Amino acid sequence: MAPSERWDPERLPSQAGRTAVVTGANAGLGFFTSLQLARAGARVVLACRDEKRAANARAAIRRAVTGAQVDVVRLDTADLSSVREAAGELSRLDRLDVLITNAGAVHPPRGRTVTADGLELVGATNHFGHFALVGGVLDVLERTPGARVVTLGSIATRLVRLDVDDLQLERRYTGWRAYAQSKIMAWSFGLELDRRLRASGRGTRALVAHPGYSITGRTPIVRGVNEPGVGQRFVDNLQASFTQGKDRGAWPTVRAAIDPAADGGESFGPRYLVKGAPVRETPAGVVRDRATAAAIWAESERATGAPLLPLSPH
Numbered sequence: 001m002a003p004s005e006r007w008d009p010e011r012l013p014s015q016a017g018r019t020a021v022v023t024g025a026n027a028g029l030g031f032f033t034s035l036q037l038a039r040a041g042a043r044v045v046l047a048c049r050d051e052k053r054a055a056n057a058r059a060a061i062r063r064a065v066t067g068a069q070v071d072v073v074r075l076d077t078a079d080l081s082s083v084r085e086a087a088g089e090l091s092r093l094d095r096l097d098v099l100i101t102n103a104g105a106v107h108p109p110r111g112r113t114v115t116a117d118g119l120e121l122v123g124a125t126n127h128f129g130h131f132a133l134v135g136g137v138l139d140v141l142e143r144t145p146g147a148r149v150v151t152l153g154s155i156a157t158r159l160v161r162l163d164v165d166d167l168q169l170e171r172r173y174t175g176w177r178a179y180a181q182s183k184i185m186a187w188s189f190g191l192e193l194d195r196r197l198r199a200s201g202r203g204t205r206a207l208v209a210h211p212g213y214s215i216t217g218r219t220p221i222v223r224g225v226n227e228p229g230v231g232q233r234f235v236d237n238l239q240a241s242f243t244q245g246k247d248r249g250a251w252p253t254v255r256a257a258i259d260p261a262a263d264g265g266e267s268f269g270p271r272y273l274v275k276g277a278p279v280r281e282t283p284a285g286v287v288r289d290r291a292t293a294a295a296i297w298a299e300s301e302r303a304t305g306a307p308l309l310p311l312s313p314h
């Protein structure tokens with residue numbers, strides 16, 4: 001095995017002295033990502049929309065990891081004023097080594113729903129809010145040597161055709177399309193972000209990770225955070241051959257965030273697409289396409305009113 005492929009997700013390099021921010025950290029993958037980073041010694045900031053759920057997650061991490069440094073910042077990614085406030089608060093951190101844009105609406109509404117900012121809800125939650133957040137914390141990332149942004153993709157990116165002229169889904173909405181399209185935008189954004197960071201001479205790097213197919217009933221029970229009933233565990237365990245728990249689903253994200261051998265522009269996912277150890281992978285063509293990335297970027301700037309890393313004219 002080449003040295004760059006060696007990675008044990010259960011023996012992480014020490015993250016003492018480093019700070020990670022994880023959005024949507026109170027449940028699911030975001031919680032386990034935060035827990036694993038805290039276990040490795042990182043200070044973790046849980047960026048969550050609900051105070052009570054965030055407090056439960058913070059308490060659970062502190063129960064599991066003696067001396068864990070865990071803070072909470074309020075963030076609703078579907079509300080640009082909340083994103084601006086959170087970015088302001090995070091900008092005051094001494095350092096920001098890793099920003100993980102994990103929060104996601106994974107059960108989209110059946111009908112198209114619009115946020116207070118006039119954006120399609122699923123796209124706003126999963127991508128546009130994160131686009132604005134990255135712009136808002138770029139300075140503190142840049143102040144931190146070796147800083148990384150990790151965005152969350154999905155295998156859904158391989159399963160739909162993107163309509164680049166309908167990124168707000170005004171013409172053709174289904175919940176599935178909204179979710180898959182939001183993940184195409186997120187993955188494409190991660191790769192384009194890395195290109196633009198490099199082009200502008202910045203030191204921050206961007207990577208992408210996806211968790212395969214990670215489900216609640218196959219995930220360890222954590223009081224106040226993950227408490228699936230017996231029925232759900234039974235049904236979810238029937239799908240064991242093609243699913244994994246969210247604790248394992250967090251592995252590719254954690255690897256993208258802290259593997260010293262990982263580089264900006266790379267993507268990580270489970271070895272067997274839906275489950276398995278975290279490995280490098282080649283993303284779907286749609287998220288590698290530069291023209292698509294430019295269109296998504298332009299719409300993200302328009303939608304958020306927050307220009308980010310303009311390309312200098314050649």
Ligand SMILES: NC(=O)c1ccc[n+]([C@@H]2O[C@H](COP(=O)([O-])OP(=O)(O)OC[C@H]3O[C@@H](n4cnc5c(N)ncnc54)[C@H](OP(=O)(O)O)[C@@H]3O)[C@@H](O)[C@H]2O)c1
Nearest residue numbers: 024026027028029049076077078102103104152154213214
């Ligand atoms: N599970 C999978 O198999 C899978 C596959 C591919 C990609 N992913 C991606 O992985 C990420 C996490 O998924 P998951 O399975 O862990 O889902 P999950 O268990 O439903 O957790 C989603 C997290 O995002 C938060 N969130 C949702 N809307 C938010 C908002 N407007 N502002 C702030 N936080 C918000 C939730 O907070 P609340 O508790 O307040 O709702 C929760 O903490 C998502 O980006 C998803 O697209 C998951």
